[in-house]
Amino acid sequence: MTIALYSYPTLFGVADNNGYGLKIFAFLRLVGLPFVHEHLFDASGAPRGQLPYIVDGGETVGDSETIIAHLTRRHGLTIDRALSEKQRAQNLLVTRLLDDLYWVMSYSRWKDDRYWPAFRAALLREHPSLTEEGLAKAREFNFQRYFYQGIGRYEPDAAYERGLADLGVLADFIPDGGFTHGAEPTSVDAGIYGFIANIHFFDIDTPLKNFVASRPNLVAHCLAIHERVMHKQSGGASR
Template identity: 65%
Template structure:
């Protein structure tokens, strides 16, 4: 059986990292049977990153590579109806979500207004995690943010960047249905992975304030969230 290794759940979503939740949603939308193993330590994962998938003797890291592998190996039809233009849009949305990731992560680990709330939420939700472990993870993330660039932003400037990404999503998504029509594609799994980790998050960040003010973002998120409950 397929086994997905990803970060633990939080605030009612199956993975508190958008990339792991993206793969989880894709597997669910495609009705593929799988085991879901939650881990915190990514040191033994491919490239030292989560999520990764074990499929027999194969170990695949990176959410896009996992989805591409599953589509090819299991002849999945979830994206079969997409036009060339829609596939281009899908790629652009994925790259934009990569940008949004850094702002989401910044809001949890870097922003002094929200860090204590996030820390306490993790400790309440996962008693096996220690404050020392979180502090070490925070120090590691600070280094990542600095070299990526978002760590050099003031909070308001960082959120402006993330909200610009979310505004594009709000402009692209219809009032009901999915990005490319009545049926979800793999692009919708990716959008859900990010928006759900903002919308269902218990802490009211500027990103969450934007999402809840846009009915189509909420409707899209909830439609996928309830599809596999």
């Protein structure tokens, strides 16, 4: 039975404009599991009200790390088999760093008045089913999320300082050639790609995008994964 991936829609040429959904898309492509990709705007029916999630053999699984663990176990995947305990610990640290970066990325799109108009225009242009009213409601909802998470209480420069610190650590972590742990990508590379691609291909010059552009190893890593996952023949169709 084919796996179904449910995640947010495309934007600026990437398969999902959310880092977590793009992470799972990339992981599925890297391991060669066939799947169909269903794009949603409304996450209310998803597990915990969050995207992405998958349906695999009648089982619904949410949360990107839980999805990867489920797929690895159920399908006997070997993408991370050669990793040492130290490398697995490093991957956990990177995953938590990306969790922090997520909030700054989202802030740059929905909250910062300098970039919101261009982001809104891109969504409306690429997804005509969206409306100004619907996006305004989504923005208000995100403002509430940001406030309770904490990033919404930051002034823009302070918010970006946090995100740039995350990117600086990532840039030092990723080697100048190959992938994170060698010549072949592992699951952490899919996670890094999910976020960096949503910065690198984002057609709006935020401080995050400018930083990524200044680090050739981040760009090279992103493009290497992008080439693999966007041209992989065993992946699934999008709808």
